[in-house]
Amino acid sequence: MTHPFILGHMSLRRDAARNWDQIVETGRRLVDEGTPLRLNEVARAAAVGVATVYRHFPTPEALLETIALPGLEALAARGEHALTEDDPGTAFTGLLLAGIDALLADPAIPPVFSAPDHVLPRTAEVVARLAGLNTLLLDRAQRAGAIRPGLTAADITRLICGIVYAATLEPDAAARPALTHRYLDLLLTGLRT
Amino acid sequence: MTHPFILGHMSLRRDAARNWDQIVETGRRLVDEGTPLRLNEVARAAAVGVATVYRHFPTPEALLETIALPGLEALAARGEHALTEDDPGTAFTGLLLAGIDALLADPAIPPVFSAPDHVLPRTAEVVARLAGLNTLLLDRAQRAGAIRPGLTAADITRLICGIVYAATLEPDAAARPALTHRYLDLLLTGLRT
DNA sequence: CATCAAGCGGATGACCCATCCGTTTATCCT
DNA sequence: AGGATAAACGGATGGGTCATCCGCTTGATG
Helix, strand or coil: CCCCCECCCECCCHHHHHHHHHHHHHHHHHHHHCCCCCHHHHHHHCCCCHHHHHHHCCCHHHHHHHHHHHHHHHHHHHHHHHCCCCCHHHHHHHHHHHHHHHHHHCCCHHHHHHCCCCCCHHHHHHHHHHHHHHHHHHHHHHHCCCECCCCCHHHHHHHHHHHHHHHHCCCCHHHHHHHHHHHHHHHHHHHEC | CCCCCECCCECCCHHHHHHHHHHHHHHHHHHHHCCCCCHHHHHHHCCCCHHHHHHHCCCHHHHHHHHHHHHHHHHHHHHHHHCCCCCHHHHHHHHHHHHHHHHHHCCCHHHHHHCCCCCCHHHHHHHHHHHHHHHHHHHHHHHCCCECCCCCHHHHHHHHHHHHHHHHCCCCHHHHHHHHHHHHHHHHHHHEC
16 A cells, blocks of 8 residues: 555655555554554554654554555445446345455454544545445345345444454454354344345 | 452451442442543542552453443343243343343443453353353254254354444444344344244 | 551552654755 | 755653552451
8 A cells, every 4th residue: 555645636755655655554564463553563663753653643543544444445346336236135235245354354444444433534435435335225125125124224334343243252263254154144134024 | 239258258357348349339430431440540539549459459350340240140140030931932032132231231241241251250150151041041942943053152142242232333322222122133033943 | 455467558660652853854946 | 966945754751551569557366
């Protein structure tokens, strides 16, 4: 990942951009290792001054959101692709499955996705985009009679997070994907008409 | 709550027991307020020296487990009562509902209940007791044909925690109980044969 | 009442966080 | 090219929290 031009017309000095990259990359590594993001530690691991990290990312949340962004955008793209599918039922369940897999695959995503609000505009934007997609696909599936009425998109979002959370209670991480898929099946049985 | 005699034959000096009570009571208040338990803060709020708190509860987890214990034991008692019910299906679902309500009602319970291990023997014991009850009631319900086979008690436990977690994503706390009940209904539709 | 161990509390060293500021460096302009 | 300038750097440091240690107090015991 490489630093994006801000608002499309502003750029960072070359050394700043390089540091930005190193910080995000290091943060990604730490997140993947399961370490909670401590900005001082990120600075040390990235061989960069502490102030540099704080200048780019005032809080751990800001860095985490930056790290999570690509994954969230991939998921949103996946959702937009689902709009073109023929069967509203499979389009909807397909997005749920993709969401679960994304949440499981990238430890940066769950905390960002389930946070009540976001510090970066781009994160807020992509999460809102996902919510819109979710609403749209759910509505379609409900109209097609594939999903029972009386459920909101917010319910779906929460339940997906709940399923992923449930799977994290399994100590063996390798077993989690299979678990989430079983739990999603269970949920879908309840969701269908 | 009042300090239990340790192993049934050892007792604390009277002032120590009084402090113990005050610490647990203060901790309970803080937990109910949603404050994360910080031992220094508990000491200040309980008008007690820091060392006194640390002597009784070496870690925040130890205090939290102590605070959660009564609720967990009430739930276990509820589960033992469920054993005497006639219909295995309602006995099982009744315990699930009771579990959810307990997790929602007492903020001390979820972190203790879903922790992979426990620092106090009594906590470990009561959680194990609950697991046993869960296994037993699930097995009965499955044999009676009320619940589909292929699910373990651990699955159930995780799913219950997942549902409660899902409800905590709703910002309005007053709406959460209704949510969890709806989600449990959904889950039960999936669980039935 | 005297003895003494159990218990008390707060001072303190260790550690983490995040800001500030003197120095360095990229960029721009002549 | 090279100097001027602002952007960016980095680490020293003050502020805050954590948990231990130890000299003092107090309840229990005979």
